Amino acid sequence: MAIEVKICGLNTDEAVTAALEAKADFLGFVFYTRSPRHLPIAEAVRLAAAARGRARIVALTVDASDDFLSEIVDRLNPDLLQLHGRETPARAAEIRALTGVPVMKALAISEAADLAVVADYVASVDRFLFDAKPPRTPQALPGGNGVAFDWRLLAGLDPGRPHMLSGGLDPSNVARAIEISGVGAVDVSSGVEKMPGEKDPDLIRAFVRNARAARAASAPRRDP
Numbered sequence: 591m592a593i594e595v596k597i598c599g600l601n602t603d604e605a606v607t608a609a610l611e612a613k614a615d616f617l618g619f620v621f622y623t624r625s626p627r628h629l630p631i632a633e634a635v636r637l638a639a640a641a642r643g644r645a646r647i648v649a650l651t652v653d654a655s656d657d658f659l660s661e662i663v664d665r666l667n668p669d670l671l672q673l674h675g676r677e678t679p680a681r682a683a684e685i686r687a688l689t690g691v692p693v694m695k696a697l698a699i700s701e702a703a704d705l706a707v708v709a710d711y712v713a714s715v716d717r718f719l720f721d722a723k724p725p726r727t728p729q730a731l732p733g734g735n736g737v738a739f740d741w742r743l744l745a746g747l748d749p750g751r752p753h754m755l756s757g758g759l760d761p762s763n764v765a766r767a768i769e770i771s772g773v774g775a776v777d778v779s780s781g782v783e784k785m786p787g788e789k790d791p792d793l794i795r796a797f798v799r800n801a802r803a804a805r806a807a808s809a810p811r812r813d814p
């Protein structure tokens with residue numbers, strides 16, 4: 591079964607076109623003002639128009655308010671909400687009920703013990719995104735830092751929901767990351783950029799190609 595690929599932090603027509611032509615499965619738009627990938631909602635709506643029906647549209651937020659989430663959902667109509675902050679299981683369930691949109695909870699991983707919270711979230715979310723812990727620096731973002739974690743921690747894991755691996759992936763390591771972790775889906779942001787916030791179409795194409803060429807060790811769960 592083909593590996594699913596999400597390209598996150600898209601912010602130009604050129605990058606969206608590259609991701610669609612490469613047949614990425616998910617296109618992520620970041621709504622977080624501290625990020626170099628942050629987009630005003632109107633710009634995300636414009637960029638996402640080309641993607642609708644060709645790839646799933648993901649809206650990434652960080653501890654967003656009900657009002658902001660409702661505005662994103664009303665205007666962008668995303669297929670998935672990526673929760674990349676400190677949202678609790680109760681808050682994730684609340685957001686899913688409020689918006690009616692499936693949610694993917696990002697969990698920061700550096701050791702096996704960090705996976706224990708999966709059980710707390712499983713009833714409240716539709717997908718998991720396993721990402722690295724951000725560096726402990728004042729300027730670090732909650733994600734998109736280009737930092738990897740030990741992919742072996744995910745080998746053989748069944749979190750009860752479809753899951754994606756992210757954190758420090760790039761075209762040169764994505765196939766190995768898939769083979770070691772056994773995941774059926776991967777997510778990338780800074781590994782397909784020339785500099786923070788500036789996507790490189792060639793790297794996007796190479797990432798998708800190399801991910802699809804990897805030998806998946808396990809059958810991925812599908813949908814939503």
Ligand SMILES: O=C(O)c1ccccc1NCC(=O)[C@H](O)[C@H](O)COP(=O)(O)O
Pocket residue numbers: 598599618620622625626627628650652674721731732733734735736737756757758759777778779780781
């Ligand atoms: O990308 C951002 O700027 C960002 C900001 C705030 C929260 C999350 C963010 N990105 C999350 C992603 O989905 C990234 O794709 C994921 O963390 C992997 O990033 P990278 O290691 O740069 O590939």
